[in-house]
Amino acid sequence: MASEATAAARLKRPRAPSLPSPFGHRRPPAILLAGGVLVGAAVVLPAAYLLIVVAGDLGPALDTALDSDTFWVMARTLALAAAVTGASIAIALPIGWLTVRTDLPGRRLWATLCTLPLVIPTYVGAYLFVAALGPNGMLADALGVGELPSIYGFFGAWLVLTLFTYPLVLLPVRSTLRRIDPQLEDAARAMGRGPLATFRTVVLPQLWPALAVGGLLVALFVMSDFGAVSIMRFDSFVREIYLSYKSAFDRTATAGLGAVLVLLMFALLWINSRVRNAHAVHRLGPGTARPPAAYALGRWRWPALGFCTALVLIALVLPVAVLIYWSTKGLATGDSSLELVAALAGNSLITGIGAAIAGALAALVVAVLASRYPSVATRTIERLGHAGYALPGIVVALALVFFATRVAVPAYQTLALLIFALTVHYLPLGIGPINASLAQVSPRVEEAARGLGRSPLEVFRTITAPLVRGGILAGAALVFLHAIKELPATLILAPIGFETLATEIWNQTSIGFYEASAIPSLVLLAIAAPPLYLFSERGTVSS
The missing domain is CATH 1.10.3720.10 (MetI-like)
Known part of the structure; x- marks a missing residue:
């Protein structure tokens, strides 16, 4: 009887909950x-x-990481990343809108031309701008002046990095604009809102994730860039790491700088994730399959064409023209x-x-x-x-x-x-x-x-x-x-x-x-x- 009671007690005893499998319901091969x-x-x-x-030799690494010079290099790098990101968004947002949602003449061609600067490495773009617009560059020779204002430093690094990284924002912006449900804009216009108010209240909130992703890519790129900032003689974090690596026999301090940059990058990822979650927009229905109607530019057509033309001339035609000039000169000599x-x-x-x-x-x-x-x-x-x-x-x-x-x-x-x-x-x-x-x-x-x-x-x-x-x-x-x-x-x-x-x-x-x-x-x-x-x-x- 005792054994039967024990068996019955075991049957009544609640079974301990099993831990969920880390692989879910389907285990991969x-x-x-x-x-x-x-x-x-x-x-x-x-x-x-x-x-x-760094942990194995924490003293020198901490001394380098907490040095005031490291702080100022970090501040300069963050300032450059913020400036380039802001300028890239300011360029990519109107270009994306013009080439996707308006009747801009040749908008597919402009979309391709405005994306092509991504092909040019920033260090190539930097030396081309120095050769063309530097104090003793081609423009100075053409104008017959002794020396132009210096392009080196923060301004030069900002200009070059902006011109060759804004397509990182343009690509996700154009992709998102093609997927936005046009019924939402139709409803806003039916309520009497004009094009600008419709864009601000309906379209822009749906572009926030794309702007956040593109802005993050630009910021990460700027903070990890070496060639352009070096040619423009701007002291960034990566340039300091490279100089420390080349000049120091004991590279523990260099590892400390690298660890600081890694932590900085992941902090940027965390901030970006919070921003994206705060501005997340979800579609409640399937939407409509029809493409959105193109906005008529009207009297703004020529200013829009001028904006696209100026951008392509500066970011694509000028660098390629300088390259061709130096190539023919190099072959001749x-x-x-x-x-x-x-x-x-x-x-x-x-x-x-x-x-x-x-x-x-x-x-x-x-x-x-x-x-x-x-x-x-x-x-x-x-x-x-x-x-x-x-x-x-x-x-x-x-x-x-x-x-x-x-x-x-x-x-x-x-x-x-x-x-x-x-x-x-x-x-x-x-x-x-x-x-x-x-x-x-x-x-x-x-x-x-x-x-x-x-x-x-x-x-x-x-x-x-x-x-x-x-x-x-x-x-x-x-x-x-x-x-x-x-x-x-x-x-x-x-x-x-x-x-x-x-x-x-x-x-x-x-x-x-x-x-x-x-x-x-x-x-x-x-x-x-x-x-x-x-x-x-x-x-x-x-x-």
Whole structure:
């Protein structure tokens, strides 16, 4: 009887609640999960190891981080980032509106032309503006004056970075404007509101997420830029880190500066996330499928055309014209070797294609995990994948130098380490387009194929991959576009004797040999233009 009572008590005893699985209801295949874990670990490695180095010798690192000079460099960098972000939004918002929602003549052509400055690396744009508008530049010679006002410093860095980064805001703004439900604007106009009031109360609130995303990209880019600020002789955080790395034997202080910059970047991400959440706008219904009606510009048509023309002339025509001038001059004087440029282009293609392939594969793993197997674990992997872009290229390179020289010596100054750094840094650019493509593929199609007995790998190979091919190509194109332009990471991590177009341009412009850098710059632009076109045709700008 006692045993029966004990058994009955056990049956009545409430069962302890089981912990929820970190993988949700559907556990991803082991090989896919292992790939996601490896990608997450690869992204975490640079920042984690940098913090380990700093923690191991905290005194000098703290002295550098808390120094008053560090504070002023940080303040100058933040001021530049804020100024460039504000100016980029001020340019991109009207251009996006004019090329999407008005009857601007040739608006598709203007949209393409206004996006093309993104192809020009900021360090190329900086030296071209110095050559054209500097104190002793081409404009001074044409005017016959001895010297023009200096373009160096904050103003020059602000001008160059604004002209070549505003497309980062323009792309998400145009994408959002195409998706806004026109019924909301129709309702506002029916209530008697004019075009300006309709834009301010209906359209602008829906643009806040796109403006926040684009502004964040610009701010992160400015804070991690090295080439343009160096040519413009502006003391930014990244420039100080590079000078400290090159001049100091004990690089613990350099690691301290890098750690401060990483914390600054993640603080910026947190602030941006709060702003986006505070201004989030959600559609309650499916909306209408018809495209929005184009606003008639009327008497504002010519001012709008003048604005677009002036922007394209300054940000695109002027740099390309100066490049062509210096290229012809370099060929005439023999300062440019086509054989050398071909070899440099080959090295750039090797690094760019390597990073594009690795980045697309890693991004595909992360995107499939997050979209098809949503859970706490896969969302964590996705967040880690996006964190790479918050790490400046110089910080990733610096951390990998510490790691390779202390833990993985055979990897130091190898091409594989450089491609690894580029992949980690630009991985988020590959995740976005693939995520957008996967969102357009119904999971029911894949479930039906699995119900017919096909394995997950067969389903992906025969159904999912062909449907998201455009997103994969767009993501790879974006990684390639940025990898071939990357300067500080390439300068620090490239094998000895391995020069690319980017490093050759930097080496020549840093000593004032504009003729020798013009042909490599033109070739770099020619290589970078097709990926941008591929992204604009196949990719979707996703917040």
